[in-house]
Amino acid sequence: SLLLDGKVAVITGGAGLNGLGFATARMLTAQGARIAILDLAQANPAGAAAELGPQHIGLVANVTDKASCDAAAAEILKQLGRxxxxxxxxxxxxxxxxxxITGADYDAVLDVSLxxxxxxxxxxxPAMQQQKSGSIVCISSVSAQRGGGILGGPHYxxxxAGVLGLARAMAREYGADNIRVNCITPxxxxxxxxxxxxxEDRRAAILESIPLGCIGEPNDVAGCVVFLASDLSKYCTGVTLDVNGGMLI
Ligand code: NAD
Structure with a gap:
């Protein structure tokens, strides 16, 4: 049987067809999951869900808005049941x-990710607590670990880094409910x-700093999300899985 038969997976920011979220959605569907893609209206989450097939849904939701998140979760439970x-x-x-970095920059970046x-x-x-099972996968970044990324600023x-702390704290708090919380640092x-x-002038130096010698593909992250989402990782919680071609070695 498939790894995620009968499961429902919610992916925030998953509507961009070239993004990590959509690649993850595709790989989770291949393992039997039904998907709810959440994204801003301009990203067209319903269109992205339609690309996956009729049993999947796309909802407009802004993750920086608590009421929007709660409404999306309620709608997913109504339409997909769990x-x-x-x-x-x-x-x-x-x-x-x-x-x-201005105050507005700080707010914008911290608000979406954290x-x-x-x-x-x-x-x-709450729904996961009722089921006594759940897996939350948080997409952090190598920028959190090496203090500065290639493209993101210090506020990113x-x-x-805040996501890593939040995820570990939630992992500790909800372990007793069999809710696992793990991070990926692409x-x-x-x-x-x-x-x-x-x-262009930095490209060679960047590739030089990556032991595997290439930039990653969205599916490289998606495969690790499948692992953390499924029972393959059922004894893993609070872990951070580096998906960076060896950049931190
Ligand atoms: P992306 O820009 O394609 O995806 C981000 C998505 O988030 C977009 O679809 C966007 O519409 C959505 N979004 C933005 N604000 C939102 C909001 N308020 N509410 C709901 N959705 C919102 O980029 P990506 O590379 O696929 O990034 C996915 C995640 O991976 C991000 O958290 C990013 O920081 C992280 N990441 C990416 C890389 C990389 O190299 N691509 C590396 C490390 C971490």
Whole structure:
């Protein structure tokens, strides 16, 4: 049988067809899951869900808005009946130096990655507690670990490091409910977030710093989400899975 037969997985920020979220949605459907893609209206989550097939749904939701997260979770429970997996994938980045970060920049970046992870987790945990099972996968970043990314600013590193702490705390708090919470820290993955933004003169140096010698593909992250979402990882909680081609060795 498939790894996620009968399971329902929610993916935030999953509507971009070239993004990590949509690649994850595809791989989870291949393992039998029904999917709810949540994203901003402009990203067309219903259109993305239609690409996956008729048993999947797409809902407009803004993860920075608690009422929007709660409404999305209620609608998913109404339409799909349960929530087994949450992938906190929505995130934005901004190339900034420390002295250039405005309050508005800080709010924008922290709100999507960190506040959004909290609000969506709050929205699905009660259903997972009732089921006595659930897997929450949070997409952090290598930027959290190496203090500065290739493209994100310090506020992005802070937001993604915050996600690691939040996830570990939730893992500790909800272990007794059999809700697992784990993180993935992707390195440089080819998606729209960085498309065309890697300066040509830095490209060789960046590749040199990656032992596997290449930039990652969305499916490299998606495969690890499948592992953390499924019972293959049923004794893993509070872990951080690095998916970076060896960048931190
Ligand atoms: P992406 O820009 O394609 O995906 C981000 C998605 O989040 C978009 O669909 C966007 O519409 C959505 N989003 C933004 N604000 C939102 C909000 N308020 N509510 C709901 N959805 C919102 O980029 P991606 O590379 O696929 O990024 C996915 C995740 O992976 C992000 O959290 C990103 O920080 C993280 N990440 C990416 C890389 C990389 O190299 N691509 C590396 C490390 C971490």
């Amino acid at each position: 929530i087994d997996v949450l992938v906190n994938n929505a995130g934005i980045t901004q190339p900034r130096k420390t002295l250039d 506040r959004g992870t909290l609000y969506m987790s709050q929205a699905v945990i 590193s802070a937001a993604k 390195g440089l993955i080819a998606t729209d977030i960085n498309k065309g933004k890697i300066p």
